[in-house]
Amino acid sequence: MIFPDEAAYRAYLQDVKTFLWREIDPLVPQIEAQGRIPFEELRPKFRQHGLFACLVPEAYGGLGLSATQYAPVLKELAKVHGGIRAMLHVHNSSVHLIETGRPEQRQxxxxxxxxxxxxxxxxxxxxxxxxGLDSKATAVRQGDVYLLNGRKHLITNAREAELFAVFCFTQNPDGSERAFSVLLVERGMPGFTIEPMAPTMGCVGASHEFLRFEQVPVPRTHVLGEEGRGSEQMLAFLEISRVFIAVAALGTAERALELALEWAKRRVTFGKPIASRQAVQGYLAEMATDIYALRHMVLDALRKYDAGQRIPEESSMCKLFALEAVGRVTDKALLVHGGLGYLKSSRIEMLYRDARLNWLEEGTPTIHKLIIARTLLQEEFAAFGRGEELL
Ligand SMILES: Cc1cc2nc3c(=O)[nH]c(=O)nc-3n(C[C@H](O)[C@H](O)[C@H](O)COP(=O)(O)OP(=O)(O)OC[C@H]3O[C@@H](n4cnc5c(N)ncnc54)[C@H](O)[C@@H]3O)c2cc1C
Structure with a gap:
């Protein structure tokens, strides 16, 4: 870790928070109105505050933060603006994917x-x-290149990205030896086009585009790591990335509670602040309880990951609980705000929409339930099912 001690790391975190609230928060109404993050203007500022470098190891010029140290940075991004959070989340999580490459690719x-x-x-x-393995994208070997054909959609950062890690099946010209692999495709390769998609409900301003590959000649050296490792690479990077989505949901939920608390104290009906009403207190208490549970789930998963443990089940549990919790918390925060919360001028309206992306990113609830249940039904996971691992 580049920071010599805890105090230096804390100072970095404070610097990021100050930057986000002083310089990014005032831009939020403009981003929401225009539906676009001014990325080229912000790139030097993100660079200055290390926001592209959080998870890159020190040996490669990054900050080398552990997952637990990165989480508060991501959480703060989610509190300020979901679109910028989504953009930086995808870039930073992709570090774990690129790390599965060969030494020269990492370099x-x-x-x-x-x-x-x-x-x-x-x-x-x-x-x-x-x-995943249902992919229809194929890359047929021909001499020193693969000819990549296929279509991808909803790809975050596609408008601005310079490098695209594309999951596809590499294969021989006769269709034999199909292997699920990752190809590193660069912007501008012939036959590769990027088309805009409709604006999104929330996390506004980040780009989520349509990619079309028509006989794109991708050099064989651009296979990330080795051919046939796509599933393993996908699972390895999604395992921690899904916990990061849960961290983002936690940020959105914490901000929603902060705003609900402020509003409940200010809004007066029948001569008393609504915060004094037991029904409103009930909402606030339920929100805080969800946040407490989510915070401790993600902390447990992050610490296990940093200690070198595999966390596939914890990762899906965090993601599943997070999307349900942030849904409940933003619902209640909207109720506390009453009619004004429904207006576009209200931050709670934005957080409510931002939260809904957490349901989709990196797997829907049904997929996470499937992963958790599949493992529960295996013998070796029986102890976790009984809770013996934690308590
Ligand atoms: C704003 C945004 C950004 C995104 N960014 C990226 C990105 O950067 N890169 C990327 O690769 N993807 C990205 N995605 C895609 C996202 O990961 C998918 O939308 C999500 O995983 C759901 O897949 P789908 O849209 O194909 O839905 P579908 O697979 O069509 O699912 C529709 C419904 O059917 C259920 N379902 C589907 N298959 C099964 C099954 N086998 N068993 C049980 N239930 C099933 C799903 O749970 C869901 O409820 C993004 C999506 C959005 C909205």
Whole structure:
């Protein structure tokens, strides 16, 4: 870790918070109104505050934060603006994907990622199939290149990104030896086009675009790591990235509670602040309870991950609980705000919409329930099911 001690890390965190609230928060109404994050204007500022470098190891010029140290940075981003959070989340989580590459690939990409000279995105989702092994994108070997064909959609950062980690099946010309792999596709490669998609409900301003690959000649050296490791690479990076989504949900939920508390104390009906009404107190108490539970779930998962443990079940549990908790918390925060909360001018209205992306990012609830249940039904997970691991 680049910070010599806890105090230096704390000072960094404070610097990030000050920057976000002083310089980004005032831009939020403009981003929401225009539906666009002014990325090129913000790039030097994000760079200055290390926001592209958080998870890049020190050896590659990054800050080398642990997952537990990165979490408060991400949480603060979610409190301020969901679109900027989504953008930086995808870039920073992609570090874990690029780290699965060969040493020369890590050397080629990670320092530029840390500097923010290379914005990265990952492309799994397709319009004509489910994610992962259901992919229809194919890359057929031909001499020193793969000819990549396929379509991806809803790909965050695609408008601005310089590097696209594309999940697809590499194969021989006769279709034999199909292997799920990741190809590193650069902006501007012939046959690669990026098309805009409709604006999103929340997390406004980040780009989520449609990618079209038509006979794109991708050099064989651009296979991330080795051919056939796509599933393993996908699971390895999603495992921690899904906990980061839960951290983002926690940030949104904490901010919603802060705003609800402020409003409940200010809004007076029948001569008393609504905060004095037992029914409103009930909402606030339920919100705080969800936040407490979520905070401790993610802390447990982050600490286990930093200690080198695999956390596939914890990761899905955090993501599943987080999306349900942030849904409940933002519902109640909206109720506490009454009619004014429904107006576009209200921050609670934005947080309510931002929270709904957490339901979709990196797997829907049904997918996480499937992962958790599958593991529960395995013998070796029985102890976790009985709670013996934690208490
Ligand atoms: C704003 C935004 C940004 C995104 N960014 C990215 C990105 O950067 N990169 C990327 O690769 N993707 C990205 N996505 C895609 C996102 O990960 C998917 O939308 C999400 O995983 C759901 O997949 P889908 O849209 O194909 O839905 P579908 O797979 O069509 O699912 C529709 C419904 O059916 C259920 N379902 C589908 N299959 C099954 C099954 N086998 N068993 C049980 N239930 C099932 C789902 O749970 C869901 O409720 C983004 C999406 C959004 C909205």
């Amino acid at each position: 080629q990409y990670l320092p530029r990622m840390a500097q923010g000279d290379l914005l990265v995105c990952f492309a799994l989702t397709e319009p004509d199939s489910g994610s």
